[in-house]
Amino acid sequence: MSGSVLWRFVGKDLHFNRGFTAGSIAIGFVGLAFVHLGPAGTMPAITLLITALILQAVFVCTRSIVAERKERTLAFALSFPLSPGQYAVAKVIAATASFLVPWVVLAVGSLILISISPIGHGMVPVSVAAWLYFLDEFCLILAVSLCTDSDTWIGLTIASMSVSTSFFLYFIQRIPSIQATMSGPTALWSGALIAILAAELALATLILALLAYRLARKREFI
Amino acid sequence: MSERTPNGDSPPLRERAAAASARAAEHGPVIELDGVEKSYPYFRLQDVRMRLAPGEVMGFIGPNGAGKSTTIRILMGFVRPDRGEVRVLGHPIPAAQAAAKRHIGYVSEEMRLFGQATLEWHMRFVASSYPGWDAGYAKMLLRRFDLRPEQTARRLSHGQHVKAMLLLALARRPRLLVLDEPMTGLDPVARHEVLSELMDIVTDEGRSILFSSHHTQDVEQISDRITFIDRGRVIESSDKETFLERWRRLHLELPAGGALPVHPGVIDVRGGGRLSIVTTNAFTPELGAAYERAGARVREIQHMTLEEIFVAEVMASRKESLA
Numbered sequence: 276m277s278g279s280v281l282w283r284f285v286g287k288d289l290h291f292n293r294g295f296t297a298g299s300i301a302i303g304f305v306g307l308a309f310v311h312l313g314p315a316g317t318m319p320a321i322t323l324l325i326t327a328l329i330l331q332a333v334f335v336c337t338r339s340i341v342a343e344r345k346e347r348t349l350a351f352a353l354s355f356p357l358s359p360g361q362y363a364v365a366k367v368i369a370a371t372a373s374f375l376v377p378w379v380v381l382a383v384g385s386l387i388l389i390s391i392s393p394i395g396h397g398m399v400p401v402s403v404a405a406w407l408y409f410l411d412e413f414c415l416i417l418a419v420s421l422c423t424d425s426d427t428w429i430g431l432t433i434a435s436m437s438v439s440t441s442f443f444l445y446f447i448q449r450i451p452s453i454q455a456t457m458s459g460p461t462a463l464w465s466g467a468l469i470a471i472l473a474a475e476l477a478l479a480t481l482i483l484a485l486l487a488y489r490l491a492r493k494r495e496f497i
Numbered sequence: 498m499s500e501r502t503p504n505g506d507s508p509p510l511r512e513r514a515a516a517a518s519a520r521a522a523e524h525g526p527v528i529e530l531d532g533v534e535k536s537y538p539y540f541r542l543q544d545v546r547m548r549l550a551p552g553e554v555m556g557f558i559g560p561n562g563a564g565k566s567t568t569i570r571i572l573m574g575f576v577r578p579d580r581g582e583v584r585v586l587g588h589p590i591p592a593a594q595a596a597a598k599r600h601i602g603y604v605s606e607e608m609r610l611f612g613q614a615t616l617e618w619h620m621r622f623v624a625s626s627y628p629g630w631d632a633g634y635a636k637m638l639l640r641r642f643d644l645r646p647e648q649t650a651r652r653l654s655h656g657q658h659v660k661a662m663l664l665l666a667l668a669r670r671p672r673l674l675v676l677d678e679p680m681t682g683l684d685p686v687a688r689h690e691v692l693s694e695l696m697d698i699v700t701d702e703g704r705s706i707l708f709s710s711h712h713t714q715d716v717e718q719i720s721d722r723i724t725f726i727d728r729g730r731v732i733e734s735s736d737k738e739t740f741l742e743r744w745r746r747l748h749l750e751l752p753a754g755g756a757l758p759v760h761p762g763v764i765d766v767r768g769g770g771r772l773s774i775v776t777t778n779a780f781t782p783e784l785g786a787a788y789e790r791a792g793a794r795v796r797e798i799q800h801m802t803l804e805e806i807f808v809a810e811v812m813a814s815r816k817e818s819l820a
Contacts, residue, residue, distance in 0.1 A: 280595075280626045287622065291613065350608035351662070353575055355626055356598040358591070494577040497570055 280357045281365045288339045288369030295338070296376050299331035303381035310388045317394075324381060325409075325440055332413040333433050335373045336420035340366055344424060350497055359496040363421060367486075374413045382406045397459035400468045401447060407475035408443050412436045414479045418486040422493075447471065525587060527551050527673050527705040528572060533581030535567060542567050542729045545581070549705055549722070551672075556716030556737070557709040558807055559726035565709040566607070568726065569677045572707075573603060586673060599627070602666030605677035609658065610650035616661050617646035620668070627669045635668035642690060656687035663691060667698065674698070674706045680715050688715065695719050713804040723803065725810050732814040737803070744806045745780035748797040749773045749788055758791045760784060764813045776801075776809055 306323025309316035343349045353362060385406075389398050419432045448454060452465035528549035535542040542564045549555050559565045570576040572583055574594030583590040588597040610619055616639075624630035639646060642660040644653075653661060659679055666674065676695075680688050692715060698704060699719050710716050716723070717737070724734040733740075743762075751757065751771050762779025773793075777784060785795045801809070 283622070283625055287611075291611070346612060347607055347609040348611050350575070350603075350605050351610055354573070354598065354601070354603040354608070354666075355623075356595045358574065358595050361595065495575070497575040 280355050281361045284352065284355075284357070284362065284365035285369045285372070288366070289373060292335055292339060292369070292373040295334045296331065296373055299327045299334075299377040300380055302330070303327035303377060304384065307381070307384050307388050310385070310392050310394065313393050321444070324385065325437075327381065328378060328409045329412070329433075329436055329440070331377050332374055332409070332416050332436070335370045335413075336416045337429070339370060339373070340417075340420040341429060353496060359493070360490065362496075363490045366421060367417065367483075370417055371413075374417075378406065378409065378413075395458055395460045396462045397457045399462040400464050401453060401457050404447055404468060404471050404475065405444060407472060407479075408440065411475055411478050411482070412440065414482040414486075418482050418489075421486060422489050524551055526584075527553070527586055528707060529582070529584040530568070530572065531582045533568070533571060533578045533583060535571060535576065535578050540564070540567070540729060542571075542578075545726075545729075545731055547724060547731060547734065549673075549707055551705055552703055553722050554699055554706040554708065554720045555722040555724055556713075556720030556803075557707055557724050557726065558711065558713055558716055558803075559709075560711055560811065563711075563726045564729040565711075565726055566605070566677055567729075569605070569675060569707070569709060573601070573675065574598070600672040601675055602669050602671035602673070603675045603677075604659070604662045604666045604679045606659075606679060606681040607677070608662060610653075610661060610665075612651035613649060615647055615649050616644060616653075616664075619650065619661070619665055620646065623665050623669065629670045631668050631670050634670070635664060638664040638667060638694070641694065655682050656684060659683060660687065660691065663694065667694070672704060674704065676706065676708045678710055679708075680710060680712060692718060713802070713807050717803040725807060727811045727814055728818075730814070733810050740803070740806055741800060743780055744776070744778050744801045744809070745784075746799040746801055746805075747775045747777065747785065747788065747795055748799070749775060750794040750796050752792050755792050757793065758787065760787060764809055778806075778809075778813075 303324055306320045306327060309320035309323065343352060353359060357365070382402075385402055386399060389402060390396060416429075416432050416436060419428055423429065448457065450467050450471075452467045456463040456465065526548045528547060530545050530547040533542065533545040540562070545564070545568055547568075557565055557568070567576065571578050572585055572590060574591035574597070577591055585594075585597040586600055588594070590597060610616075614622075620635055624632065624635075638644075642657075642664060644657060644661055644664065648657075650658065650661065659682075663679065680691065683691065695706070695708075696719055699706070706719070708716055708720060720737055722734070722736050723740055725732045735743075749757070749772070751773060753771065757766060757773060757775070760777070762777045762784075763775055764778055765776040767774045767776075775788075780798075785798060788795055
């Protein structure tokens with residue numbers, strides 16, 4: 276029975292997050308529309324896409340995890356027949372699903388646009404690296420939201436997310452093997468790029484493993 | 498000598514207590530805490546032992562910061578104790594808390610509903626998780642508490658919020674109701690409404706209630722067992738009738754130069770000169786007779802209210818721990 280209660284909590288969070296998820300997708304689509312303007316539209320497109328995804332990651336975690344503690348709805352949630360561990364699993368599933376919906380829609384949208392727009396296919400590997408970077412950032416804010424009550428840590432994480440995204444995009448374009456191929460007509464997956472993608476996936480796995488370890492050792496949930 | 502009785506004996510409570518003991522012997526206690534300890538930087542819950550029998554209503558009384566909410570959080574599985582064993586409805590806590598919580602209705606003063614959702618949404622959500630949800634009873638409570646289902650939780654006043662949480666807990670038809678300071682901040686009318694509903698529930702002998710509060714008047718009306726907690730320690734736990742029967746305040750008149758003999762169970766002696774007021778937690782008619790044999794005249798024997806007993810217990814416990 277507690278399994279079905281867990282899925283009801285997942286459904287509850289998806290229901291509460293639905294408006295913002297739709298908003299993030301809309302902002303992202305506006306960003307994608309700028310891609311049609313060619314090189315002049317690249318910057319606004321990237322800015323709007325980053326904004327949409329960071330907003331979604333922050334909203335999902337702060338509204339459905341941090342706010343439940345601050346607005347004292349956590350005690351109500353935990354009065355249901357599920358353990359704090361199951362509650363945390365429900366939060367991870369719901370937050371990840373809420374984030375992945377615009378992430379997948381916008382990632383696929385951007386890749387389709389790149390493939391049909393004047394921008395060369397050489398941008399595809401860089402875009403994939405950028406999308407995985409957003410996924411890492413989401414995993415980080417998710418883990419911090421579930422592990423700490425500290426506004427300072429959550430604030431620092433959000434600030435570091437937006438700053439580090441700019442740095443990531445700046446540095447990845449300056450890696451010689453990537454720089455040489457990113458404006459080309461075909462997608463080339465260099466060794467450096469494959470290493471970055473592997474590192475990004477490993478980082479997401481590490482963050483989620485550390486989160487699971489931390490939650491398993493947690494002794495107080497309210 | 499006169500005798501005042503602010504809390505009249507109530508045979509139904511006595512019968513309920515006896516029935517609860519019989520059920521506990523048959524089915525085991527609803528709540529069992531054994532040697533439970535939990536340490537925080539500035540607070541320690543020490544060796545908490547507690548039993549609640551099926552059908553029993555326990556008033557869990559303590560000053561602010563005494564450890565009531567920590568104890569309740571431990572038995573709900575929200576907080577893991579450092580030491581000790583906890584069983585609720587036969588399930589070990591926190592390991593099997595999900596199974597136990599299927600039959601628990603929990604309302605806390607610190608708890609809030611989801612602000613953006615309506616009360617109707619909450620009712621549907623709770624109903625979907627509890628097969629025993631009683632929709633008819635929920636409707637009746639909506640009317641009785643004057644609540645509107647279409648109202649979002651964010652728009653509810655504090656009193657309405659408490660009543661809404663109580664509705665959501667009661668309509669689950671739980672075997673155990675855990676109420677952590679639910680009356681805090683309620684106006685007198687709302688308190689009356691909530692207490693009246695609880696009084697009705699008390700008539701259901703199969704249901705157990707743990708009711709924590711620092712307001713003894715609320716607890717006194719519905720409880721048949723009382724547990725006092727102070728500074729993280731359970732200082733006394735007994736059925737209400739026994740409390741009220743054991744505690745007395747004796748007004749004594751002493752002869753000139755007379756001194757009071759020392760009797761076991763005397764918690765406090767006040768006054769000076771010829772008049773003394775003795776507070777005891779072990780009253781028997783023999784105590785008055787013993788004072789009279791020592792030359793004192795017993796002018797009055799007063800029953801004590803639960804609040805007076807609570808304050809006297811806490812002060813005596815603190816004096817003892819200082820000594």
